[in-house]
Amino acid sequence: MIKTNDSFNIAKNLELVFSGEDYFARLETIIREAQSQIQLQMYLFENDATGKRIVNALKEAALRKVEIYVLLDGLGSLTFPAELIKELKYSGVNIRFFAPLFSTYTFYLGRRLHRKVVVADAKVALVGGINIADKYRGSVTEKPWLDYAVQINGEIAKPLQQLCHDIYFKKRHLRNKKIKSAFHIQEDTSVRILQNDWLKGKNEICDGYIKSIRHAKKEIIIVGSYFLPGIRIIRALKKASKNKVVIKLILSGKSDLPLTRRATCFLYGKLLHYNIELYEWNESILHGKVAVVDGNWSTIGSFNLNNLSSYGSLEMNVEILSESFSARFQEHLNEIIAQCQSITPESLKTKTTVMTKFINLVSYAITRIVELVVTYTPYKRFYN
Structure with missing residues (x-):
């Protein structure tokens, strides 16, 4: 595997x-x-x-x-x-x-x-x-x-x-x-430790993702276990797609949080509309949070592309600027993709019913509300 x-x-x-x-x-x-x-x-x-x-x-x-x-x-x-x-x-x-x-x-x-x-x-x-x-x-x-x-x-x-x-x-x-x-x-290799701790003014991981996506020229590969990005990430991916950058998302086919997976599925139509390639990993539970951009920039760590990581949790990633490391990591992720199930507009239409669309919508709404509550709570506590 x-x-x-x-x-x-x-x-x-x-x-x-x-x-x-x-x-x-x-x-x-x-x-x-x-x-x-x-x-x-x-x-x-x-x-x-x-x-x-x-x-x-x-x-x-x-x-x-x-x-x-x-x-x-x-x-x-x-x-x-x-x-x-x-x-x-x-x-x-x-x-x-x-x-x-x-x-x-x-x-x-x-x-x-x-x-x-x-x-x-x-x-x-x-x-x-x-x-x-x-x-x-x-x-x-x-x-x-x-x-x-x-x-x-x-x-x-x-x-x-x-x-x-x-x-x-x-x-x-x-x-x-x-x-x-x-x-x-x-x-040709440099390493930085990046943190996200929004309450303490640290947004380094999130900013690193956005900067790298915006400056991408050729290819972006993201492994997202609980993929529910905020509007800034979505806009950056949309812009990269318009710039003819190949974007590949490796997402959960199996998840320990079924509600979150359903919420991610709600985004599939929009992501495919942006010409983003979607792949589901079904060999085991997907828990990875990594990315490679243009075979030069890599990030590996605990940061999920969702609001909980962006605004609630203390996160840490390693940012690697290296053609030798990133090119090999990109090759590995493409091997993972070869073992995934590809989600296309046609396959999505085939397996999506009115009921599954409704379930995905409700899951997305519930998940967003939960994120809002649990990220707002520490903010109020911190300043009170």
Whole structure:
């Protein structure tokens, strides 16, 4: 299904990482080889076989006197057992929850820690969209959810570790905490860490998407797991299409959120009208959030093209400017497309009935209302 060879290795400092054993073997190795400090920030951390594997690695690292700081989202990791938290703390692991769903002073809803990042010793980092759970690793009978991350080695990990440290300890003035510099991996490859945290004035990922789409000349490939873009993204895609740019969207054929998938289906007619190519991935659940533009610009991370990521959650992506990396990533995504079901105006008309149109419309309306509520709530809380 997915090739996980070393063709995405750029001077051993930048590697595309696939969901499945590829990601979790790397994560476990990073934890076991850490010598001084580990920062792990995750939306979902489940207490299943995969979660227990990572917990054991963290405990062993703590026994080596490695400083460990684990920050989990209060909603995504709501079921993380209290007894396991006690065990980790007893082992020396520092762990807390970001925006607990219920607290003494407020009811948190839309402002979530959605980023998935691990940094060790200010030398190596994993950034992407992959959570810690069996479904992302897969099994003999179940394919892993389709998703990606990036492993970065080198100086870029130092400011990233400091950023994670400041978020864990709730440092003030995080509005200005941006990793502004682009780090050069080699002559034709530079990497930037981008964040989205609208309440703190960070719109770097969303702006990066829009800028790259607007400046596209040849081809755009986007993998969108929960694809419900705002008007700015839609307008940028429409303009790119008018400029004869080939646009390919890889979307969910199977989804863990059926309502959201139905809402995305509501947009199919409009997207096809703009001459955008649509492809549905049916081999497993699609959870990836990546894009490649013109075989030169790539972005990989936790940011979904919807209002929840744009205005509610804390997100992190890696932006890569590299012909060598992006061209190979583009080739990989075209291999994924070859395994997808193509959605054309003809096939859409054949499988769409009056009832499915109505269901899609209602799903779209409900999803937009939910997005409005959960993104408006943290805004009011923040300013009150």
